[in-house]
Amino acid sequence: MIPYIIRRILMAIPLLIGISIISFAIIKAAPGGPTGLLMDPTMKPEDQAKFEEKYGLNDPIHVQYVKWIGNMVKGDFGTSLIRRGVPVSEMIWNRLPNTLLLMAASTILAFLIAVPLGIFSAMRPYTKLDYTVTIGSFLGVATPNFWLGLMMIIFFGVQLGWFPTGGVATLNVPFSIWDRLHHLIMPAFVLATADMAALTRYTRSSMIDVLRQDYIRTARAKGFKEHTVVWKHGLRNGLIPIITMFGLMLPNFIGGAAITEMIFSWPGIGRLFIESAFSRDYPVLMALTVITAVFVVIGNLVADILYAIFDPRIEY
Known part of the structure; x- marks a missing residue:
């Protein structure tokens, strides 16, 4: 390895x-x-x-x-042409924690919802539950993030007043975890929607193939509980497509949240990229482009390593 x-x-x-x-x-x-x-x-x-x-x-x-x-x-990305004298690395590091928080929350939310839904759908194929999950997945893939974000802001933020409409924290209020989570809920959900839909479809397709394998029939014939057969024996072998998606999701830590960050006024890397593009701040654009490429390479490498961990049949 x-x-x-x-x-x-x-x-x-x-x-x-x-x-x-x-x-x-x-x-x-x-x-x-x-x-x-x-x-x-x-x-x-x-x-x-x-x-x-x-x-x-x-x-x-x-x-x-x-x-x-x-x-x-050497770690020197130059200085901003718009904010003269401000190092590009400083601009990136100031916003990177916000993007990491948003992407980590959306990724965890997507996996916690999508993987169980995909498994339950695979366990009961061509039933009402399966059709409901399938339709929901198609809607999630087809719904643009910017439209969903705007609708959530109008309904939950403006009309109901349940959540703040933008920002990472409430101004002039001492730091609190609840305040950060309150601002995080809507953008994290919007960002997780497309990933949830795709993960659900991948999980369902993979688990349907796995649950038809001979070793699954053997495990059931030995008297193992269905929960053990599916979640212990089946899921591990059905994780390969899910790991592939996880590797492809890693580059989104830099630019995948750009539209969502702009809609919710979230001060992250994606918003910095769009602002730099409009202002022609070329040192920032070049730095973010290279960093995104590094994340793509890291994502593929992490996926390859996870393949070998979860599937012992894969050797390098």
Whole structure:
């Protein structure tokens, strides 16, 4: 296992370098350039030259890339062009805990609801319960997060007043866990909806195949309780598609919550990405793009490791 992990990490290095080159080239080729929104039209040419010299914008593109990737390896993502003098790393670290909290809550909620629903649906296929879960899953996949978020804000936030309509905490109120949870409930549910729907379908399909296997019939013939047969013997072998989905969900810790964070005014990484895109804050965009690529690689690696843990038949 250890040699396999090392090989995967070494293979990821050229992949990340390629992603960084493509991302850097695309952002540099964007119309307007980083100075388009920053410079006063009345700025003198010598002041403009000083500005470009300060940020290295007049260097050849390959020189800019080498400087940027070299600094990034050291943990220096540069400084924001909009918030002048503010390090990009500081902007990211200030918002990362909020995104991690939101994504962890939505992921846990999705698994706690979807996996049992998928199993119960697989245990009673083609029944009213199965059809109800299937229709609910299709609705969850088809419902846009932004529409669901707006409807929840209008109904539960404005009309009923049960939950706050935005933010991560109540202003001018001392910190409390209940206050954070109160603000977290609606965005976490909205973000978990699509994942719940997909996980339920994957779990149902996988468990239906598993429950038809010979070793399940053997376990039942030996007199094991149905609960033990399904949850102990069947679920472990039915987890492979679920683990795959979990690996694909990890990159969402960076950008998957962007729309939800904007709707609920949640100060996270996704909202930072959208704000930086509109303001053409290129150092922030490039840093978040590379970090997202790193999470994709980590997600695939974690999924491969979990395969071997939950299914002993898989060897590396």
